[in-house]
Amino acid sequence: DTGVSQNPRHKITKRGQNVTFRCDPISEHNRLYWYRQTLGQGPEFLTYFQNEAQLEKSRLLSDRFSAERPKGSFSTLEIQRTEQGDSAMYLCASSLGRTDQPQHFGDGTRLSIL
Amino acid sequence: AQSVTQLDSQVPVFEEAPVELRCNYSSSVSVYLFWYVQYPNQGLQLLLKYLSGSTLVESINGFEAEFNKSQTSFHLRKPSVHISDTAEYFCAVRVLSGSARQLTFGSGTQLTVLP
Numbered sequence: 001d002t003g004v005s006q007n008p009r010h011k012i013t014k015r016g017q018n019v020t021f022r023c024d025p026i027s028e029h030n031r032l033y034w035y036r037q038t039l040g041q042g043p044e045f046l047t048y049f050q051n052e053a054q055l056e057k058s059r060l061l062s063d064r065f066s067a068e069r070p071k072g073s074f075s076t077l078e079i080q081r082t083e084q085g086d087s088a089m090y091l092c093a094s095s096l097g098r099t100d101q102p103q104h105f106g107d108g109t110r111l112s113i114l
Numbered sequence: 115a116q117s118v119t120q121l122d123s124q125v126p127v128f129e130e131a132p133v134e135l136r137c138n139y140s141s142s143v144s145v146y147l148f149w150y151v152q153y154p155n156q157g158l159q160l161l162l163k164y165l166s167g168s169t170l171v172e173s174i175n176g177f178e179a180e181f182n183k184s185q186t187s188f189h190l191r192k193p194s195v196h197i198s199d200t201a202e203y204f205c206a207v208r209v210l211s212g213s214a215r216q217l218t219f220g221s222g223t224q225l226t227v228l229p
Contacts, residue, residue, distance in 0.1 A: 004157070006157075031215065033215075033216060033217075035216075035217075040123075040221070040222070041221050041222070042118075042204050042206070042219030042220050042221050042222050043204075043217070043219050044219070045216035045217070045218070048215050048216055050215075055215075056215065056216070091158070093157075093158075099146070099208070099210060099211075099215070100146060100165050102148065102160045102163055103160075103217060104160070105150075105157035105158040105159070106157050107156050107157040108156075108157050110155075
């Protein structure tokens with residue numbers, strides 16, 4: 001179990017630029033989640049994949065956000081035309097397929113918009 | 115929809131003293147309950163979970179939490195804290211059935227253990 005890996009750990013970019021984050025889940029986990037955490041708050045759900053299918057999206061996920069999991073393994077989260085309000089920690093988690101299985105989190109990607 | 119309330123945003127406590135971090139939830143359906151811990155600049159680590167059975171669950175590092183269905187609470191306790199327990203603690207719920215698979219988190223409690 002090598003854990004959930006996220007890259008990069010930090011990303012600083014100018015407003016209006018596009019950014020892409022990568023998440024590598026634990027290898028046998030077929031479920032993958034993206035959350036966003038702002039300062040002083042708990043994580044908020046963004047989207048969820050089962051294998052390569054994106055099954056649920058939060059209303060927080062505006063049309064500037066897109067997530068993919070092309071082969072049911074790693075996932076990418078892209079933010080287009082970044083805004084100041086996008087500054088946050090973006091967390092990825094993965095789990096086995098049963099509802100009672102806990103989610104395992106990566107260390108996150110901290111995005112700072114200048 | 116589910117919601118989680120962590121009433122205390124910050125809890126300072128002296129080393130070796132007991133501590134309780136409070137968590138209340140609201141849900142129209144049955145839920146699983148979790149406590150996660152987050153150290154600075156890191157992701158969340160699962161501390162303990164309640165799925166079913168005994169309402170008292172324990173972690174390997176001395177924390178315990180008790181599920182109280184009538185009060186819709188899942189408070190976290192430790193009889194004697196260490197400096198290394200300083201971290202942010204998040205309570206979370208997840209519904210047992212239906213299509214929703216995500217966790218719903220509280221806003222967190224910063225536990226600071228003082229020497």
